[in-house]
Amino acid sequence: MRMTLAGILLLAAPAYAETTQSSHPASVQLTQHQEAPLSNEQSSNWYAALGLGWNFADNLSLGGSDRLEFDFGLPMAVLTAGRRLPGNWKLELDASYRSNDVEVIFLGDNVGTQPSPADYLLALSGQLSLIREFRREKALRPYLGAGLGLTQLSLTLRDYEFSGSELLLDDEDFTWAWQFLAGFSVPMGDKWDLALDYRFWQAPSASFTALDGEQFDVSHSVHSGTLHLRYLFGGRQEPSLAPPPALGSGWYAAANLGLAYAVDTEIDGSLENFDAFKVGPSASLAFGYDTARRWRLELELSRRENDVEIIDFNPFIGQFAATGEVVADSVMANALYRFRLNKAVRPIIGFDLGASFTDYDVTVLDGPAAGLYLDDKASGPAFQAILGLDYALTKRTTLTIDYRSWITWDLKMRRPDGSPLETWHWTNSMSLGVRYSLR
DSSP states (O other), X not given: OOOOOXXXXXXXXXXXXXXXXXXXXHHXXXXXXXXXXXXXXXXXXXXXXXXXXXXXXXXXXXXXXXXXXXXXXXXXXXXXXXXXXXXXXXXXXXXXXEEEXXXXXXXXXXXXXXXXXXXXXXXXXXXXXXXXXXXXXXXXXXXXXXXXXXXEEEEEEEEEETTEEEEEEEEEEEEEEEEEEEEEEEEOSSSEEEEEEEEEEEEEEEEEEOTTSOEEEEEEEEEEEEEEEEEEESSBOOOOOOOOOOOOSEEEEEEEEEEEEEOOXXXXXXXXEEEEEOOEEEEEEEEEEEOSSSEEEEEEEEEEEEEEEEEEEETTTEEEEEEEEEEEEEEEEEXXXXXXXXXXXXXXXXXXXXXXXXXXXXXXXXXXXXXXXXXXXXXXXXXXXXXXXXXXXXXXXXXXXXXXXXXXXXXXXXOTTSOEXXXXXXXXXXXXXXXXXXX
């Protein structure tokens, strides 16, 4: 598979109150109130949601070693209507949109053909899903689910030559599909909540017919990450426990692990580019200071690794499979701002500046330029934006989940023949982490 996105499922340990009746009577009174069961009038049964996200489509086999590789899909959209059932179950009906441009057409193992900019695979689907929600009285509510439904797939392919474009395949198929989903929701008020989930969606039995009559039986699989805004009709949402009492300002240490997607990058002064990367691991360690108000300031060491799949030389030479990786280390100075300080779940936003140290080791597998393509290191400035959530586990320990967009530029290196090469590197990642107060 070209792109594999592991699902992120947060099954966090329960938040608990560490206060006593004498020192914090209001907190104890709130906890006692929340343990009382909700009446039918208080509980909201029907809800609707809008979700937006991104997706990775697995390679589409056309038979033998011929296959299609797809670009990053953005945006993905999901419209949902659902009803809560007894026993923390939910039944959802969703309509979704997934679209991916064709990035490379492989005819054989290592030789790629440049697709037309108009080549794409579109999936419009409807799914009925049964979902089990856990820890419904808490501020962080994990869930698992599976669904079955129908989809319409549309595939367009063209013979994209230098002199023009000739349509080869333009067909649709209406077939069945299924999905698996895992995520968590966070209450944002009596009627609103946010949910973040990973979905594996597949249409296992689709068929397309080319204009020359050749038929292709395919299985289309998509991995996606989606953020949902949900509205509950009538009544109110179940309350959640208050967060553990904060320790106040002080120093802390943090660690994060995640998955990073590297964006295709051009090589300055030429038509060549790094045309495809695999999803790879990311990790970071940070040491910082919590102001006990809304700001956190920290120094972060991070690493991102992505295997290289394709080098695109130019329209006249073509694209060829490659092996090797790009390892991007960085030192970043981070400033993070928090919202809803008195809540167990706190949204965060951050902006970071620093320096990168990037190592390229890439070999082309076929074609006129087969052999070592680049083996060099470079440093440059780096910028990062962070959007995420903090979830208080105890007075000292906080669970974090975030999306990070990191970019470095002005990377100047030398090819094996001594000629100069300048490029940039951009990754988008989802990460899960823990922060521990040192006070």
